[in-house]
Amino acid sequence: MTEPILRVHELTKHFPIRRGLFGRASATLRAVDGVSFDVHPGETVGIVGESGCGKSTLARTLMWLDEPTSGSVTFDGQPVSSGATDLLRRQMQIVFQDPYTSLPPRMTIGDIVADPIRIHGTHPESEIRSQVNRLLTEVGVSAQRAGQYPFQFSGGQRQRIGIARALAIEPRLLILDEAVSALDVSVQGQILNLLQDLQDQHGLAYLFISHDLGVVRYLSDRVLVMYLGKIVEEGPAEALYAKPHHPYTQALLSAVPTLRGRRSERVRLRGEPPKPTSPPSGCAFHPRCPMAQPICAKETPLLLPSGPGRRSACHFSGQLAGNG
Amino acid sequence: MPFPDFTGELTSSDQAPDASAPAALPVRRKSFLRQFSKRKVATAGLTGFLIIVAMAIFAPFIAPHNPLQQNLGDNFKPPMWKDGGTSEYPLGTDPLGRDLLSRLIYGARYSLAISFGAVIVGGVIGFLAGLVAGFYGRWADTLLMRLGDIQLAFPFVLFAIAILAVSPNRTVWHLIVVLGISSWVIYARVVRSRVLTERSKDYARAATAIGASRMRVLRKYVMPNVWQALPPIALLNLAFFVIVESLLSFLSLGLSPPTPSWGSILADGRQYMMLDPWMALLPGIAIIITVITISLAADGFADLLDPKLKFGAFRRQPLKTSTPDIDPSGERLPLLSVRSLTTQFPLDEVTITAVDDLSFDLGRGQVLGIVGESGSGKSTLGFSIMQLLDAPGRVVDGRILFDGADLARISNREMSAVRGDRMGMIFQDPGNSLTPVLTVGYQLEETARKTGKIPAKEARTAAIAALQAVGIPEPERVIRAYPFELSGGMQQRVMIALAMIGTPELLILDEPTSALDVTTQAQLLDELDRLRRERDLAMIFITHDIALLADFADSILVMYAGQLCELGPANEIIRRPRHPYAQALLNAVELVDAPGTDRLAVIPGDPPDLSRHLPGCPFADRCPHAMAVCRDVEPKPVAVGAGHLSACHLHTQSTEDAAA
Amino acid sequence: MTSYVLQRTVQMIVVIFGVVTVTFFAVRLVPGDPARLMEPPGTPESVIKITREQLGTDKPIPEQYVNFIRDFVRGDLGTSFRGSRPVMDTVLEALPNTLALGLISMALTTILSFGIGIVAAMRPNGWFDRIALVLASIAQATPGFWLGVILALLFAVELKWLPAVGRTGWKSFVLPVATLVISLMPLQIRAVRQAFIETMGEGFVRAGRARGLSETTVLGIHVMKVAAIPLVTLIGLQAGYVLGGSIVIESIFNWPGVGTLALQAINQRDFPMIQGTVLVIAIVYTLINFLVDLTYAALDPRVKY
């Protein structure tokens, strides 16, 4: 296999919850709690999980928009640190969820797309105009509209502009944080196709974060499932969807409404995700897990190999992987 | 008079995070003046103010006399329209025979100069302090904001008075500095809160992600969105200073005499109140006019930046026309029968037809699913049936027969008897649908009592039972909770309990699970399914996710641009959609759902613009099958199966055409 | 809640300490020697020296500050330079008059503003709303001191219906209260109106209607409870207006309150008295805002620590 372009090791991001007059930290919110994974060049890694499981914090921490509490990130073999984010931001870019807040409202879209080129000086000033036109055309926005402002564009077009901005300095890895979640299905399809075309042309790697399991499956080669700040399962997309090795993945998949599904046959979860300020003991999933045993409340299961290219964090993943 | 007074309104609206709704479009500079000039009152205010400023600047050319010129022979002249007045002194003279009109004009000079100066001093200090506090945060933030707190905890005019009183001599500069410093907190707070909001928006994050330095993020990205908030505040501040300056000179703490100033003219006038009331009246009128022109202009600016208050409160007006006799069939009507329903939002320049000539029926115990893209009018349809449209929305045509009563036409009293008791509605955002300051129990009991079906004494028991019925595990605990203490899923269950306590026959659910996680959504759907079977409840289930309806709805209505696209039995529509839009919609879902697909067949283009009502099929621009006729003639729904309608020309054209 | 009260109490003490400090330095930072300013020009140096000793301004500033704080904690604000009474006694005597005027005005303002503001909010841009807003704009542009003078001119001098000065009977309240109420109302009417309009657009209002609650219940309980919360803060701010404005209004109507005292002291350059009145007014204001914050916390369950 090729060298991974991004290597994440035991990444952790905790937020102190401050209260009181003197702002002492009275609790810790473990938004991302010891996450490790790799992304290889040209590959699409999907991350799924429910709201609050730490997906977006992970994205922001990887981009060094928030400094991690501990753990390490290696980009292209080079360790990233607060003083050394240049390489990272040259080669890794991010697209956000909300098309209405992710573009600065008072800059023209031409200016928005040009700014990364100016900052990194990847092209001389004289070429910027043609670069911007090329980028806009590539994402399907008319280059003649470069002088217009974001509010003159629809949600889908804005998302295209956000992608153009991210592509401006020709990164090798793109983080897509719920990049199509705010869009209507018809427009969502357009953007998904665009992403695939871009990947084919530029050999981009994607880290595709979403709560929508269908979209993640469609786009990803490999999928990570997160629950309460931790990765609970990892595997090749098709295999993981076909046969989850973790009860949470199982429940998640079966909760997704499908056109052919029969709801009565589904696995149902009890209760709701606990607060990340007070995660349950042992396996954080045990209060809701249909398979939970006494050991689950005591011992935290490790994320261990459970099949070819697969890892799962459950005391009973062997059972799930074996039979059924 | 302390200083924070006039900012109450501004800061409160300013701290609210920008609604991300497309309605709150940012105003661009070029169109700014044009938009402003549309507001006649604001323009009048601004013009009036500019005239006053011009008079002040050109005082030496306008004023008929030297304001300091004493003319003891002519003292106490009344204004020219009174007996004894002369046109030489249009507004009369003061005890020293100085011309009042000239003194007033020169008074404007000092008053405005001091006020402008103070605004600049306060604005600049406040702006910088706000930027530093907001952007760099940490100790600088804490220090500056605590300083501001202490300053605001102090009726500052007192302080100004004290300082000016003990200063041996007072010049324009003294006044500017003292007034200016007193107001920096206002600007600093607004700027800081704006910076905090803006810098945490995704576009500022994106700027950091593309490698912009902190300075660049601040200068190029954040700042342009911050200073916009300042003009209305600065104008109000200016108006306030005009009053304070005159107050200070009234107390003889302003500029040293004989410099003319509105406050000192008034103070003189007060001594001779009985002899010559005009001297006391006129400067006050000058101040009032000046301040009013400034505040009108300020209101205009504020309105432009925050157009929220334009439309008023909810006000239902029953249609005055009689119920149209659309299909007078003798057979028994279903529970709900909607015919030719048309709902519009008349806005300033355009009228949006959000629901356009829509008809459907719904029987008891049946579930009708409504799907469509954002803006296709699904919610508006729900609100039309509930008769809860936001102003300026109105049902303009058609009828909504609910158990024989036309909801579009019955009186307000009758309608509110229908709501809750016979018909309930659940909304997308449960957090915003419960009153935040009342406990869950209070809201349930209040609703229980209102129905009249439950004796007051049993309201509490009924409330607990209602919570149990929607699968809430610890109803006794939840009943004492405030809504914010519950998770989204719990809040939505409480909403359902509230709707069910009146035992309605029809429940309208507007995207009830869109804000929830899939696992919670699945639980809630189970709950709803059980309720409707147990209680023979009819439902209108609005969603943008057609897959949700597959196992839940009896029939499905697909909407596009406010119109009926396709309506039919759920399994028919999901298995064999007829309308090209419905087909494309299902395709999109299907392909993402299924493994191993290569490329999505997508609908090109953007959703339609409802404010332009073009002839022909609204889907024509995006339709792969569009024909010439589609652009000219609006397709009407035609039967394509038992209880199955589709509005497309393909069904009426010959089959060869369709295949083409 | 208890911990919140504790916390706010600590905060309030810090603010009062800040206020005391600011007052102390403000009076001393002004260029010039207070002792010299207090005495008429041409007073011999020996007399000024005695004055200086009486004021304590001959000592170094840090020592003065420590003494000042110590005396303040003991409730000693010094001795008035004109009349030689303890400043504290004089101020405490005048305070009830100021508070009576302020409380009556605030109460009246609140009642009237809520009434007018709510009716206006019912039909934004309706005739009532328009008239209310125009009148509010005019009233807001009217300087309070001018209004006081004009009202006195009209009702006391011309018509002779009401006394113009002093505190005599209930009639003597009418003019100062009217002046204050007219100055206070515009802002509060606008705020009430805006709070109600905004709250009426919230989802829970629509949800309340959707379950059939009567318009009276929706507006009278749900909207009222939510909209009133931010208005509590405004009332706190307006208390500042009343206290600060008391200097002017009281002096126009010669009302025997702290404001009149302060203005007299300013005219007589009675430094201990200036210091004392300013301080007492600021402390009363801080206390009012402390109460306002507690009320806010009690009304809004979301403020919990």
Ligand SMILES: Nc1ncnc2c1ncn2[C@@H]1O[C@H](COP(=O)(O)OP(=O)(O)OP(=O)(O)O)[C@@H](O)[C@H]1O
């Ligand atoms: N209060 C309003 N004022 C003006 N226009 C409105 C208002 N409410 C809705 N509209 C317009 O009516 C149309 C239909 O909106 P509606 O909210 O009913 O769509 P929807 O199908 O519910 O969309 P979504 O899926 O986003 O909820 C839109 O064009 C919208 O802009």
Ligand code: SF4
């Ligand atoms: S470890 Fe136990 S509780 Fe956790 S997922 Fe596995 S079976 Fe469930």
Ligand code: SF4
């Ligand atoms: S009427 Fe024409 S444009 Fe419209 S959906 Fe049918 S074929 Fe397409």
Ligand SMILES: [Mg+2]
């Ligand atoms: Mg909607």
